[in-house]
Structures are given as C-alpha cells and as structure tokens.
Amino acid sequence: MKNLNYQPDDYTWIMRHDVEPNPNTGKYDVIVKILEFDVEFDFESAAEAEINIPSIIEGLMETRVKRQKLPLPIPLKFQKNFTGRLTVRLSPEVHQKLYIEAMQTEISLNQLIEKKLAG
Numbered sequence: 001m002k003n004l005n006y007q008p009d010d011y012t013w014i015m016r017h018d019v020e021p022n023p024n025t026g027k028y029d030v031i032v033k034i035l036e037f038d039v040e041f042d043f044e045s046a047a048e049a050e051i052n053i054p055s056i057i058e059g060l061m062e063t064r065v066k067r068q069k070l071p072l073p074i075p076l077k078f079q080k081n082f083t084g085r086l087t088v089r090l091s092p093e094v095h096q097k098l099y100i101e102a103m104q105t106e107i108s109l110n111q112l113i114e115k116k117l118a119g
Contacts, residue, residue, distance in 0.1 A: 008057035010075040011036050015049055018042070034060065036073040088113075 011034060018029040022044075030043045032053060037060050043049040064070050090098070102112040 008054045011057050012076045
C-alpha cells in the first residue's frame, strides 16, 4: 500500500515516565515512542509531549519521504481490517466470574467485556 495521504494523527504513540529521575532536574522525564517509526523522544512533561508530538511526526514523515526517499510506514490503524470480532481464551473461572457479573448487571457478556476493555 502506498502513501494514502496519512496525517500525523494517524500514527500511534505511547507515553511513559522514565524509571529514574533526570540527573539535571531531579524530575522523571516523559518518554514518547512513536510506534510506526520506532523512535523515542524525551520530554520534561506530558503536556510538552502532547503539544510537540504532531510536529515531530510531521518532521519524521517529511524526512522519510523527501530526504530518505522511502515510503511512509502504514499507520497501525490501517494495517488490519478491524471487524469488531475478537476471540479470547479465558480460564473457566474467569469466564464464570464475568458471566455472573454480566447477569447481575443485566447486560450481555459481550457488553460487559467491551465496557471493561474500553475502560
């Protein structure tokens, strides 16, 4: 699949706090990994990361296409056709617990699991 005019917000990134404080500031830096590009960046705060990530991704996109002459990576959300069906294996005990909870709350087992996964 070729570049389908992907946008910076099509790409997936995760944020975590560093496990050790920055020796210069004593604070725990925020580390952001942009999954499709397999790169990480350090920030002093989550707010700083959220503000800067879109422009950083734009820069990565531009570098990849214009300077490196490479196609853009396909964003994760376009790599698979998501049908809404997911098969999960559970222990019989967990299955029973979820079933009872669904019955107690008067919703289907699927609705309960979706609610729990959606957080």
